[in-house]
Amino acid sequence: MTEVPQxxxxxxNLQQQLQIIAMQSQQLEMQQKELxxxxxxxxxxxxxxxxxxxxxxxxxxxxxxxxxxxxEKAEIAxxxxxxEKQDKKIKERFEIVRKKVEELVKKQQSARGA
Numbered sequence: 429m430t431e432v433p434q435x436x437x438x439x440x441n442l443q444q445q446l447q448i449i450a451m452q453s454q455q456l457e458m459q460q461k462e463l464x465x466x467x468x469x470x471x472x473x474x475x476x477x478x479x480x481x482x483x484x485x486x487x488x489x490x491x492x493x494x495x496x497x498x499x500e501k502a503e504i505a506x507x508x509x510x511x512e513k514q515d516k517k518i519k520e521r522f523e524i525v526r527k528k529v530e531e532l533v534k535k536q537q538s539a540r541g542a
Contacts, residue, residue, distance in 0.1 A: 435529045442522040449515045456508050463504065467497045 470477060470493055477488045479496075488496075 435525055435532060439522070439525045439529050442518055442525060445518050446515070446522065449511055449518065453508065453511050453515070456504055456511065460501065460504050460508070463497055463501050467494070467501070470494055470497065 470490060475490055477490060477493050478485050479488045479493060480486075
């Protein structure tokens with residue numbers, strides 16, 4: 429049966445994809461928390477404000493900085509939503525493949541026992 433190795437390979441690939449998505453989700457969560465903290469600090473303070481652009485520290489006005497942070501938060505929220513959708517699709521496929529692998533293994537075991 430050549431079906432089993434193909435299904436097992438797909439199963440392993442889906443597992444890896446789920447791990448990668450989990451790591452990406454954690455990274456986005458950390459970025460989101462950092463932006464929330466930065467936004468809170470900017471809101472509570474009157475400045476002066478500075479921001480790294482590459483390896484250079486640049487002075488920023490409060491309102492443009494608040495706008496930049498809000499845009500970054502929106503971008504991260506969008507990326508998180510995309511990753512969550514991707515995660516859901518992969519998990520659904522993972523369950524289908526897992527069940528298929530289990531069925532194929534049972535068939536092989538029963539064929540060997542017969």
